[in-house]
Amino acid sequence: MITTATNTNDPVIVIRNMKKSFGDHKVLDGFNLTVNKGENVVVLGKSGSGKSVLIKCLMRLLEADAGEMKIFGISIPGLSNKALDELRSKIGFLFQGSALYDSMTVKENLEFPLRRHLNKLSKEDVGKLVGAALENVGLPDIENKMPSELSGGMKKRVGIARMLIIKPEVLLYDEPTTGLDPITGREINHLMLDVQKKFNTSSIIISHDMNCVRRTANRIVVLIEGKCYAEGTYNELKNSNDTSIKQFFD
């Protein structure tokens, strides 16, 4: 059984000295990150800097080469399949392109993460959970649509609903607003803040959209050349004189 960190001062996610290379291409080279309970941490970095690789290593979708990774105090490398699965059921992952299953309806998409609990849930319960999840993201009445019928913003919302349906305590967002128009992007930012408040979740948000960063970040970590280059609040980093940091704010 996984026991969630009860001490509110314990960090929810700890990453120490994480390393990951593909061949001789070093993507992460000693990266450090800590996320505290209830906090939204933005990882800021140029495209191709290894942001997605970072959270995929955290979820063991990729195997990190070295380093310490802990979620709720549980060390991720070397976790057995069963324990890994149990840990993953407490983590929500929003993929960059939403990653909705395009052969399934919205309803089936939302039911999919519940498969592992199906022996415990009745059909009615599942229906209620799906309805509530769609309500949470402001999209009632689209249960029977296919993902191809939805706009980019709606897909993101359904992706968020699918991630929230298992009631995760930690959320990982991979570029939640990239590719959306500014207005839809703003709506998604609001939704992310609502979720944080309503469910008291802790999140890693990966982004290089400064509007998203400004609105959602409690703290920002800048990822440059595989390392944690700088860390601070939005205003601290905005007033920095370092050219590598400044480029994000121009």
Next chain:
Amino acid sequence: MKPKGIKSFLNEAGEISAFTGKFFKEAFLPPYEVNELLRQSFEIGYRSLPLVTLTAFIMGLVITIQSQPSMEAFGAESWLPSVVSVSLVREIVPVISALICAGKIGSGIGAELGSMNVTEQIDAMEVSGTNPFKYLVVTRVVSATLMLPMLILFADTISLYGAFIGVNMKQVISFHLFTNQVFEKLNFTDLLPSITKSFFFGFAIAIIGCYKGYTTRNGTEGVGKAANSAVVISTFAVFIIDLLAAQLAGIFHYL
């Protein structure tokens, strides 16, 4: 072939073998995705049925029409039904149907899994606690392995109808007499190797499609390449299996 070509060919062959090994490891361990297996069997069987049926009919008809003159020249017209049906059931129908399935099922699986891969849908399954290898690969491979023999058995029957019509174009022969002549020469030892090899056709087509889809890289461009090379490799595999099957059937025939 240049050394580099040989190396990458052997590499690929090795990776497909490892993928096949993983299939056998995952296929027998629970949980079993029964609903998805049935859905895939329906998809694979039902969607290939019209094309396979039509081709089998035309093959039966055409092979009969083409063989007719030479049989007539030898004065062996009464042998036409049995000669034609043996070559249809033993070779032509299984191979042509398998090639059609390599095109239809192989490319379909390659493109579907490839696009699921590049849009991170496979990763999404993994994190939501469903083993995507079991859910996507095992179900498709098992369905194709079971459905191809059924499709081919059905296609055999249809091709014999085609042959019956073909024979009737130049001479009048009752259906009763036709079937009598056919089953005088065509028997279980012709059907058994042909059905046996079709299991292997189905397995090879699906595992190659899945392998190509599952290892797709480089975005949407990669999806097209995955579908394309799934068809090329599985077509090649169909001929290799056919060659081996013919050799083995020959050996058993003399035993």
